[in-house]
Amino acid sequence: MKKLSVITSIILMVGIIGYVSSCAPSAKITAKTGAQIWGENCIRCHNPASPSTFSDVQWDVATLHMQIRANLTPEEATKVKEFLQAANN
Amino acid sequence: MKNLWIIMPVLLMSLGTYAQDSLSTYSRQAAQNNISLKPGDSRFMLRGYYHTGLDAVTSEGETDYNFAGGTIAPILMYKQSDRLFFEAEFEGAFEDGEFEWGLEYADVAYVLNNYMTVRAGKFLLPFGTFMEKLHPAWINRLSTRPLGFGHDGIAPTTDVGVELRGAFHLGDVKLNYQAYVINGPQLKDGSEEPDEAGMLMFGYMADNNNDKAVGGRLGFFPFSSSALEIGLSALSGKVGDKGSRFADVRANLYAIDFSLVKNLSFMKSMVDIKGQYNYSQIGNANYKVPEDTTDLFYDFTNTSNSYYAQVSIRPSFVSNEFISNLELVGRYSSMDTPEGSLWEQSPTQLAIGLNYWIDWRTVIKLGYQTTDGLGDHDSPEPITQDMFYIHWAMGF
Numbered sequence: 012m013k014k015l016s017v018i019t020s021i022i023l024m025v026g027i028i029g030y031v032s033s034c035a036p037s038a039k040i041t042a043k044t045g046a047q048i049w050g051e052n053c054i055r056c057h058n059p060a061s062p063s064t065f066s067d068v069q070w071d072v073a074t075l076h077m078q079i080r081a082n083l084t085p086e087e088a089t090k091v092k093e094f095l096q097a098a099n100n
Numbered sequence: 101m102k103n104l105w106i107i108m109p110v111l112l113m114s115l116g117t118y119a120q121d122s123l124s125t126y127s128r129q130a131a132q133n134n135i136s137l138k139p140g141d142s143r144f145m146l147r148g149y150y151h152t153g154l155d156a157v158t159s160e161g162e163t164d165y166n167f168a169g170g171t172i173a174p175i176l177m178y179k180q181s182d183r184l185f186f187e188a189e190f191e192g193a194f195e196d197g198e199f200e201w202g203l204e205y206a207d208v209a210y211v212l213n214n215y216m217t218v219r220a221g222k223f224l225l226p227f228g229t230f231m232e233k234l235h236p237a238w239i240n241r242l243s244t245r246p247l248g249f250g251h252d253g254i255a256p257t258t259d260v261g262v263e264l265r266g267a268f269h270l271g272d273v274k275l276n277y278q279a280y281v282i283n284g285p286q287l288k289d290g291s292e293e294p295d296e297a298g299m300l301m302f303g304y305m306a307d308n309n310n311d312k313a314v315g316g317r318l319g320f321f322p323f324s325s326s327a328l329e330i331g332l333s334a335l336s337g338k339v340g341d342k343g344s345r346f347a348d349v350r351a352n353l354y355a356i357d358f359s360l361v362k363n364l365s366f367m368k369s370m371v372d373i374k375g376q377y378n379y380s381q382i383g384n385a386n387y388k389v390p391e392d393t394t395d396l397f398y399d400f401t402n403t404s405n406s407y408y409a410q411v412s413i414r415p416s417f418v419s420n421e422f423i424s425n426l427e428l429v430g431r432y433s434s435m436d437t438p439e440g441s442l443w444e445q446s447p448t449q450l451a452i453g454l455n456y457w458i459d460w461r462t463v464i465k466l467g468y469q470t471t472d473g474l475g476d477h478d479s480p481e482p483i484t485q486d487m488f489y490i491h492w493a494m495g496f
Contacts, residue, residue: 037272037324076177
């Protein structure tokens with residue numbers, strides 16, 4: 012009986028780990044650069060914001076705003092922010 | 101060995117002083133300034149948008165020309181940390197000759213983890229995408245809203261409550277979700293505006309019953325490029341006043357939204373296709389026949405729907421700068437409100453526009469729109485309304 016519950020918990024744990032890791036973004040997604048995400052994502056609702064529009068500090072605020080409003084993952088938003096901050100001068 | 105530990109810091113310190121000494125007074129001053137300009141953690145930003153222009157509206161053979169420009173929307177944002185964010189939009193507009201301020205939204209967001217952000221306050225409802233993500237004048241490619249949104253619309257706008265939202269990837273696919281609890285829309289029972297009995301009111305602060313409305317949206321990006329998104333939304337709650345005979349009337353609202361933004365390289369253009377379908381079902385209720393003293397009541401099946409589909413195309417990648425800033429847009433929309441209600445109508449609308457983008461958030465919009473079948477019980481014969489406009493819209 013005890014054995015059975017150990018086995019089921021192992022199967023369950025393997026299942027959960029398998030599920031969670033399958034939830035992870037694919038290598039294709041994680042390899043995307045900030046510039047690429049900006050080009051693909053920041054055009055979906057409005058024209059892509061030109062990097063020179065804002066200072067680094069302003070981009071810091073605006074990209075968090077967009078992370079929330081446009082449902083970006085924190086990773087996507089951070090990459091876009093770093094791209095915009097690097098490209099604005 | 102021990103000696104080395106002592107010598108090293110001394111050596112480093114002397115190097116440091118050497119470097120400092122070699123700085124000119126000028127660059128030392130610059131470094132000083134830089135330090136004083138170092139941004140703090142809490143960051144504030146003021147933004148907003150505005151539009152102005154000329155409208156020519158023709159109905160029943162008469163044309164009215166009007167300069168428009170009496171609304172302004174300042175937005176303030178405050179980032180206190182990487183997790184805590186506040187946003188608020190005010191809407192100032194002339195109403196019957198008086199300038200009035202309204203609160204469009206004001207909410208606090210806290211990023212709990214990579215998958216969850218909680219928001220509280222008055223927020224734009226994620227019911228479809230138009231109101232939450234596309235309505236600002238510098239984003240909406242036409243100067244008007246599709247049928248079903250805005251004044252006398254059937255789609256919810258804003259409300260007060262709490263919301264959980266987030267996004268995550270499953271392999272190549274991306275999902276995003278929003279789930280909320282709000283005070284909820286309210287039913288017009290006809291006691292104040294008999295012609296509007298059975299309609300819903302959105303965006304009110306106070307709750308008229310203790311039943312909180314719940315709703316949400318699920319968005320789905322099937323491709324890794326995020327080019328295509330399909331969303332499903334729902335909202336449900338009791339809408340009648342507590343203690344009244346409408347207390348148990350419930351509204352169930354649904355929406356489907358669609359967005360495809362793609363680079364058509366053979367045309368050197370970006371194409372953007374958007375659409376939303378809204379369906380509203382409100383429980384049956386008896387409403388008092390207006391101006392009747394014998395207590396006569398009437399009822400009707402209270403379901404409405406509306407939809408729009410919009411296509412815009414911009415030759416962004418042609419080398420001629422003037423042409424690359426042009427954009428052509430067309431939109432069709434339609435709405436049906438309940439048969440037998442005093443606000444019954446089934447208009448359809450076609451809108452076309454030619455835009456010139458001065459920069460990514462400043463645009464001149466030239467448009468024409470024709471709406472058929474407008475009317476209510478005051479004008480039993482549905483009318484056609486045509487509109488020409490030229491507008492200047494900018495985000496700032």
